[in-house]
Amino acid sequence: MTASIIDGKIIAAELRGRVAAEVARVKSEHGVTPGLAVVLVGSDPASEVYVRSKHKQTQEAGMASFEHKLPADVAQADLIALVQKLNTDPTVHGILVQLPLPKGLDTDAVVNAIDPAKDVDGLHPTNAGRLASGMPALSPCTPLGCIILTKSVHKSLEGMNAIVIGRSNLVGRPLVQLLLNENATVTIAHSKSRDLAKLCAQADLVYAAVGRPEMVRGDWIKPGATVIDVGINRLPGAEGKTRLVGDVAYQEALKTAGAITPVPGGVGQMTVACLLVNTLRAACAIHKLAAPAV
Ligand SMILES: NC(=O)C1=CN([C@@H]2O[C@H](COP(=O)(O)OP(=O)(O)OC[C@H]3O[C@@H](n4cnc5c(N)ncnc54)[C@H](OP(=O)(O)O)[C@@H]3O)[C@@H](O)[C@H]2O)C=CC1
Numbered sequence: 514m515t516a517s518i519i520d521g522k523i524i525a526a527e528l529r530g531r532v533a534a535e536v537a538r539v540k541s542e543h544g545v546t547p548g549l550a551v552v553l554v555g556s557d558p559a560s561e562v563y564v565r566s567k568h569k570q571t572q573e574a575g576m577a578s579f580e581h582k583l584p585a586d587v588a589q590a591d592l593i594a595l596v597q598k599l600n601t602d603p604t605v606h607g608i609l610v611q612l613p614l615p616k617g618l619d620t621d622a623v624v625n626a627i628d629p630a631k632d633v634d635g636l637h638p639t640n641a642g643r644l645a646s647g648m649p650a651l652s653p654c655t656p657l658g659c660i661i662l663t664k665s666v667h668k669s670l671e672g673m674n675a676i677v678i679g680r681s682n683l684v685g686r687p688l689v690q691l692l693l694n695e696n697a698t699v700t701i702a703h704s705k706s707r708d709l710a711k712l713c714a715q716a717d718l719v720y721a722a723v724g725r726p727e728m729v730r731g732d733w734i735k736p737g738a739t740v741i742d743v744g745i746n747r748l749p750g751a752e753g754k755t756r757l758v759g760d761v762a763y764q765e766a767l768k769t770a771g772a773i774t775p776v777p778g779g780v781g782q783m784t785v786a787c788l789l790v791n792t793l794r795a796a797c798a799i800h801k802l803a804a805p806a807v
């Protein structure tokens with residue numbers, strides 16, 4: 514058996530097309546141009562991949578894109594002052610501060626400074642709490658993308674056994690909440706979990722969000738399971754280049770899984786597309802417009 518490959522490039526392009534159509538409508542009917550501000554402090558390779566494609570795709574969707582690059586040694590107070598300025602800037606509807614922040618900066622304080630209405634990463638405790646309470650919320654982009662990719666294989670996730678490996682605020686925890694909202698049965702694994710292989714073997718849906726290259730092996734996967742690989746790991750490749758690998762041993766898992774996302778070309782594509790969705794939703798909510806049809 515060979516798994517079918519879930520094509521994040523195609524699914525993300527289709528979603529971006531729908532966002533672009535709604536952006537055009539909101540512009541012409543209401544004179545509102547959704548705007549996204551990204552704040553990048555210092556340099557982190559994972560973040561730079563993200564920022565590049567994000568800038569291009571925001572503009573292609575007809576939205577405004579603002580980039581703010583700050584040195585790694587920026588003062589905490591100056592970073593918070595920038596966030597506060599973006600909070601009151603009427604052309605900005607979404608604010609994303611790239612994580613991780615360099616050492617010495619207080620991530621919680623910075624995230625808490627973001628206006629929850631503009632928190633397109635869904636990281637502010639107001640949004641995280643609303644999501645965990647089953648209330649409408651801006652939800653983190655990567656987990657939203659994981660759900661869309663899963664639903665490209667399974668119309669309903671009701672009653673399915675899911676395992677989420679990783680419990681970060683950005684990926685694992687919110688993904689658990691979204692899966693619960695879909696009525697899946699969810700196991701949450703992390704660095705202290707025992708016998709991951711055995712836990713995985715129960716799962717119809719496997720989500721790997723660990724940050725360890727190829728940690729999830731093919732023989733952990735229940736035959737026919739759907740595997741969503743969130744991991745983005747840069748390894749040295751041929752001719753001094755780097756290559757991206759996921760948290761799943763892809764070639765092995767292809768043999769047992771029913772469907773699997775590649776890296777690159779899987780979840781990462783959806784993260785950027787869902788960021789556009791969240792920015793459009795935030796812009797509509799801020800301007801008291803009806804929720805967009807995406
Ligand atoms: N495709 C995309 O769009 C995105 C990809 N990523 C990628 O996803 C991965 C995870 O990101 P993120 O959630 O931010 O990472 P974090 O480092 O914040 O969290 C990693 C999680 O994995 C757990 N973990 C670490 N080692 C093990 C282990 N040996 N066994 C089981 N669990 C383990 C940790 O457990 P504990 O809590 O106990 O420490 C932690 O909960 C990374 O590769 C990142 O680059 C991230 C965001 C977006």
Ligand SMILES: Nc1nc(=O)c2c([nH]1)NC[C@@H]1CN(c3ccc(C(=O)N[C@@H](CCC(=O)O)C(=O)O)cc3)C=[N+]21
Binds near residue numbers: 563655780784
């Ligand atoms: N506040 C915050 N929110 C985030 O969502 C966030 C963050 N900080 N910090 C870094 C991580 C990482 N991340 C990625 C998103 C898309 C790709 C992506 O587009 N990946 C392409 C790969 C592109 C290539 O080939 O280099 C793909 O998988 O196809 C990668 C990584 C978001 N993150």
Ligand SMILES: [Mg+2]
Binds near residue numbers: 775782
């Ligand atoms: Mg990917």
